[in-house]
Amino acid sequence: MYVYDEYDQNIVDARVEEFRDQVERRLSGAMTEDQFKPLRLMNGLYLQLHAYMLRVAVPYGTLDSRQMRMLGHIARKYDRGYGHFTTRQNIQYNWIKLADAPDILAELATVQMHAIQTSGNCIRNISSDQFAGAAADEVADPRPWAELIRQWSTFHPEFTYLPRKFKIAVIAADEDRAAMRLHDIGIQLLERDGVLGAKIFVGGGMGRTPMIAHEVKDFITADHLMSYLEACLRVYNRYGRRDNIYKARIKILLHEIGVDAYRDQVEAEFAAIRDLGIDPPVAELARITAMFDGPDFDKDAPDAVDRSDPDFAVWLDQNVAAHKQPGHAIVTISLKPIGGIPGDASADQIDLMADLAERYGHDELRVTHAQNIVLPHIRKADLYAIWIALRDAGLAEANLDLISDIIACPGLDYCSLANARSIPLAQKIGARFAGRQRELGELKLKISGCINACGHHHAGHIGILGVDKKGTENYQLLLGGSGAEDVSLGKITGPGFDEDGVVDAIERVTDRYVELREADERFLDTYRRVGMQPFKEAIYG
Amino acid sequence: MKLLTGNDLATGDVVWWTGREWSRHVEDAVDVGGQGEAILRAEEGARRVNVPYLIDAEATEQGPRPAHIKDRIRALGPTVRPDLTLKPADADAGAWVI
Numbered sequence: 056m057y058v059y060d061e062y063d064q065n066i067v068d069a070r071v072e073e074f075r076d077q078v079e080r081r082l083s084g085a086m087t088e089d090q091f092k093p094l095r096l097m098n099g100l101y102l103q104l105h106a107y108m109l110r111v112a113v114p115y116g117t118l119d120s121r122q123m124r125m126l127g128h129i130a131r132k133y134d135r136g137y138g139h140f141t142t143r144q145n146i147q148y149n150w151i152k153l154a155d156a157p158d159i160l161a162e163l164a165t166v167q168m169h170a171i172q173t174s175g176n177c178i179r180n181i182s183s184d185q186f187a188g189a190a191a192d193e194v195a196d197p198r199p200w201a202e203l204i205r206q207w208s209t210f211h212p213e214f215t216y217l218p219r220k221f222k223i224a225v226i227a228a229d230e231d232r233a234a235m236r237l238h239d240i241g242i243q244l245l246e247r248d249g250v251l252g253a254k255i256f257v258g259g260g261m262g263r264t265p266m267i268a269h270e271v272k273d274f275i276t277a278d279h280l281m282s283y284l285e286a287c288l289r290v291y292n293r294y295g296r297r298d299n300i301y302k303a304r305i306k307i308l309l310h311e312i313g314v315d316a317y318r319d320q321v322e323a324e325f326a327a328i329r330d331l332g333i334d335p336p337v338a339e340l341a342r343i344t345a346m347f348d349g350p351d352f353d354k355d356a357p358d359a360v361d362r363s364d365p366d367f368a369v370w371l372d373q374n375v376a377a378h379k380q381p382g383h384a385i386v387t388i389s390l391k392p393i394g395g396i397p398g399d400a401s402a403d404q405i406d407l408m409a410d411l412a413e414r415y416g417h418d419e420l421r422v423t424h425a426q427n428i429v430l431p432h433i434r435k436a437d438l439y440a441i442w443i444a445l446r447d448a449g450l451a452e453a454n455l456d457l458i459s460d461i462i463a464c465p466g467l468d469y470c471s472l473a474n475a476r477s478i479p480l481a482q483k484i485g486a487r488f489a490g491r492q493r494e495l496g497e498l499k500l501k502i503s504g505c506i507n508a509c510g511h512h513h514a515g516h517i518g519i520l521g522v523d524k525k526g527t528e529n530y531q532l533l534l535g536g537s538g539a540e541d542v543s544l545g546k547i548t549g550p551g552f553d554e555d556g557v558v559d560a561i562e563r564v565t566d567r568y569v570e571l572r573e574a575d576e577r578f579l580d581t582y583r584r585v586g587m588q589p590f591k592e593a594i595y596g
Numbered sequence: 597m598k599l600l601t602g603n604d605l606a607t608g609d610v611v612w613w614t615g616r617e618w619s620r621h622v623e624d625a626v627d628v629g630g631q632g633e634a635i636l637r638a639e640e641g642a643r644r645v646n647v648p649y650l651i652d653a654e655a656t657e658q659g660p661r662p663a664h665i666k667d668r669i670r671a672l673g674p675t676v677r678p679d680l681t682l683k684p685a686d687a688d689a690g691a692w693v694i
Contacts, residue, residue: 082605082606105609105610105674106603106607106609107608153608396676473666476669476676478676
């Protein structure tokens with residue numbers, strides 16, 4: 056993985072001291088909240104319901120055990136003993152004191168971590184495939200490119216005050232494990248005639264106006280990827296609306312002017328800037344790429360796994376994926392225990408995961424956009440020992456991509472933007488379906504506590520949106536969304552429900568699915584075959 | 597009744613106007629009546645509290661109860677982590693919020 060050079064470290068250290076000064080001036084009253092707010096947001100510091108919340112960047116979801124232990128240390132020393140992993144592969148702490156924020160950032164900087172640009176109207180954390188470097192289906196590891204984009208976007212002089220936040224995802228396989236088409240810019244690396252390049256999608260996003268990104272460029276060669284991105288951002292920065300926060304995302308710009316007009320602008324801009332040296336020198340690209348070469352795998356690692364423990368076998372079948380290296384596997388650690396809080400991990404659990412990565416996993420972990428943790432490089436011979444350790448720590452729920460593997464935003468329990476609580480609903484759904492989830496198969500359920508859609512409800516096979524209905528919590532049900540390569544946006548079923556009512560409604564939906572499904576159809580496949588009507592009848596009678 | 601609430605500048609703690617100062621406990625909050633805006637302006641200069649605002653509440657035997665669930669959650673803490681609330685040992689606290 057990427058290792059800071061002196062320049063990278065200096066940037067982060069200088070930023071810490073700059074923010075320390077800003078915090079001191081805020082606390083002394085020399086700076087007003089209106090002056091301070093955009094600065095603290097650019098350093099990932101929100102003011103939420105109960106306290107300040109700090110969002111720490113985990114670039115493209117990749118970190119090592121030392122960094123993971125620092126996250127656990129921050130949770131213990133400065134927070135209340137836990138952290139929350141997010142749908143952008145970051146981690147959030149909910150109980151931060153403003154006065155502590157500079158010290159937290161200073162400690163993070165000692166392990167090459169930061170909270171820069173995790174909020175604000177700028178380019179946010181670059182997300183990627185959690186199986187990068189381990190999956191057999193990728194044409195290249197997407198992370199060197201994610202790292203390049205991270206460096207390019209950090210403190211970019213033109214793009215630090217965009218009309219609105221900007222999210223970029225990079226994948227390198229046809230299977231989209233990163234919800235790429237639902238980003239402001241989605242990049243799929245691919246090869247054409249032996250040349251590495253990328254397909255560029257622009258204008259995706261969820262929130263109050265969900266849209267699927269349009270293909271803007273069929274193929275840009277890798278050596279011009281950065282200048283093409285620059286052109287895309289320049290056009291957005293030039294024309295994106297700054298008069299209306301609800302119409303300021305790039306998806307609205309494409310919707311209003313049309314993808315062809317946008318593309319024409321980008322191509323014109325690209326032609327003007329492509330030879331200005333924005334793309335990295337070959338040597339720099341080689342330097343960064345070399346850091347992602349991958350570990351020295353045990354080429355003699357046995358392939359067989361002892362399945363005699365039935366509980367282990369269930370977890371093996373559900374949470375362990377194939378690795379490109381024989382004798383190895385990719386482990387997904389579920390942070391969705393039945394009755395637990397989706398995406399939360401205690402400091403002790405964080406330390407355990409760090410220990411497992413260091414001992415068994417070539418010291419590497421990933422955060423997924425579904426709020427789980429991946430150990431990407433595990434010898435099959437070590438799976439049982441890992442499972443025992445996870446089981447003893449409450450981290451062995453065998454529910455990857457099942458109905459209890461819920462993406463849920465923090466909701467009204469934590470977030471000042473929320474209209475309804477999402478976590479208690481996730482807990483009730485998990486409890487209701489725990490015994491049936493394997494029968495139901497792949498069923499991605501996502502809950503957002505408000506229209507901002509941080510819980511990705513538009514992309515859920517079943518999605519739930521919490522709203523405020525005359526002062527009480529109410530939940531709208533959506534069906535048929537997907538954030539994968541078969542991307543689609545969910546459709547609202549009809550009138551909403553209270554918390555218990557929506558759980559009952561989901562049960563009626565899944566009962567109808569079981570009645571209607573053919574062969575090995577997933578819920579999503581059955582829905583797409585038969586449409587909304589049978590499910591609407593089941594829900595509302 | 598009208599309550600004045602905000603977040604403590606330094607700690608981010610939810611605080612409630614008691615008539616003289618800010619308290620972490622909603623039971624200490626007073627009805628500011630029509631004086632809310634004037635108090636807000638004065639407190640802005642004191643720079644102790646971030647983004648203070650007025651809310652509706654009803655007077656109850658247990659003290660003021662904010663009208664909206666969001667402010668009740670602010671008053672107590674997250675409903676899903678009773679151990680992190682201001683009343684971790686109070687079995688009835690969750691019902692007060694919901």
